Amino acid sequence: MKLSMAAKKRREGYSFILPGFVYMMIVLGYPLIYNVILAFRDVNIKTFKAGTDVFVGLNNFITLLHDETFLLVFKNTFVFTIGCLVFQFTIGFIFAMFFSKKFTLAGPIRGMVLVGYMMPMSVTAMLGKNIFDVSSGLINDLLMKIGVISAPVEWLLNGNTAMASVIAVNCWVGIPFNMLLLTSGLTGISQDVYESAEVDGANSFQRFFYITLPLMKSAIASVLMLGFIYTFKAFDLQFVMTSGGPLNATDVLGTYSYTLSFTQYEFSMGSATAMILFCCLFIIGLFYLRMISKEDD
Numbered sequence: 001m002k003l004s005m006a007a008k009k010r011r012e013g014y015s016f017i018l019p020g021f022v023y024m025m026i027v028l029g030y031p032l033i034y035n036v037i038l039a040f041r042d043v044n045i046k047t048f049k050a051g052t053d054v055f056v057g058l059n060n061f062i063t064l065l066h067d068e069t070f071l072l073v074f075k076n077t078f079v080f081t082i083g084c085l086v087f088q089f090t091i092g093f094i095f096a097m098f099f100s101k102k103f104t105l106a107g108p109i110r111g112m113v114l115v116g117y118m119m120p121m122s123v124t125a126m127l128g129k130n131i132f133d134v135s136s137g138l139i140n141d142l143l144m145k146i147g148v149i150s151a152p153v154e155w156l157l158n159g160n161t162a163m164a165s166v167i168a169v170n171c172w173v174g175i176p177f178n179m180l181l182l183t184s185g186l187t188g189i190s191q192d193v194y195e196s197a198e199v200d201g202a203n204s205f206q207r208f209f210y211i212t213l214p215l216m217k218s219a220i221a222s223v224l225m226l227g228f229i230y231t232f233k234a235f236d237l238q239f240v241m242t243s244g245g246p247l248n249a250t251d252v253l254g255t256y257s258y259t260l261s262f263t264q265y266e267f268s269m270g271s272a273t274a275m276i277l278f279c280c281l282f283i284i285g286l287f288y289l290r291m292i293s294k295e296d297d
Contacts, residue, residue: 038271045265053268060272069248070256070273077252077277080167080238081231085224088171092178092223097212099179100186110179117176125240128169132156132241156242159249166250170237177230178223185219186212225288229281253277 039060047053064070099110116124131138132155140152155165189212197207213220235254238244244251244259251259253273261270 035271035274038268039275041268043267043271048265048267056268060268061276064269064272064276069251072248073251073253073256074276076163076248076250077232079163080170080234080250080252081228083163083167084170084174084231085227087167088174089178089224089227091171092175093182095175095179096182096186100183113179114176116172117180119173121173121236122240124169124173125237128165128172128237129156129241131169132165157246159246162242162246162249166238166241169241170231170234174227174231178227181223181226182216182219185216188219189215221291222288225284225291229284229288232284233277233281253280 040055040057041053042056042059043053095113099106119127130136132140134140134152134154134157137152137155139155140149143149144152153161155161193211193215194207197211202210233254234252235258238250238252238255239258242250244255248256254277257270257273257277259270260266260273
């Protein structure tokens with residue numbers, strides 16, 4: 001049977017897609033499916049060696065929801081995510097508004113701000129760990145020189161300040177990301193709208209609240225949603241800076257899942273934690289896709 005030209009094109013397209021699809025299924029699909037299987041079984045270092053693991057249903061999830069450490073980690077994840085979003089979005093919006101103006105050296109300065117976003121997160125974490133070091137950290141040295149503190153503060157060793165320190169370092173990465181996306185949204189607003197409003201007597205605050213914010217609504221929603229997804233799944237920053245300490249004060253779902261799986265060798269509990277993380281991100285992702293589809297309509 002002779003194939004039509006359209007069928008040949010379709011088959012040719014599938015042949016190009018197939019290698020990438022197989023690769024994605026091996027690299028991402030298999031680990032995800034195996035993680036789901038582990039989450040519903042009792043697999044630890046003993047049962048894994050003996051091959052005696054059994055199906056336990058939702059027991060792993062029920063155990064986690066009654067575990068005080070997990071509940072603390074779950075709360076930490078939202079505290080870290082929301083804290084980062086508030087600061088990095090606010091400062092990123094201010095930077096976007098600032099760099100949307102034309103002035104001398106705007107390009108080079110904006111490029112310097114983007115350095116934090118271009119650096120690998122592990123390098124940023126090491127830099128943050130050194131900055132907040134109790135003995136030789138830049139923060140303690142600076143605050144002591146200007147007389148704010150009289151003795152070095154244990155930023156990463158105190159549960160009350162460790163989370164704030166991690167949030168501050170993550171914001172250094174998130175602010176350029178927010179600035180980039182919001183700047184692209186600002187450039188889409190015609191200057192004619194501002195000029196017309198200025199002619200009608202609108203001041204700068206009125207132009208911001210009645211023109212900029214309404215016209216930036218879709219861009220703001222996208223930035224917040226993407227920022228939530230990227231921040232909620234954080235792992236490397238906490239792992240390098242604090243390893244989740246002190247006393248789980250900076251532990252998030254990603255680091256706690258790693259600890260359960262590869263430190264305590266409770267593979268099923270670690271997989272269940274990862275599944276909860278995945279479900280949270282999946283729900284947020286659905287909201288994001290729904291929002292995008294509404295914008296397209």
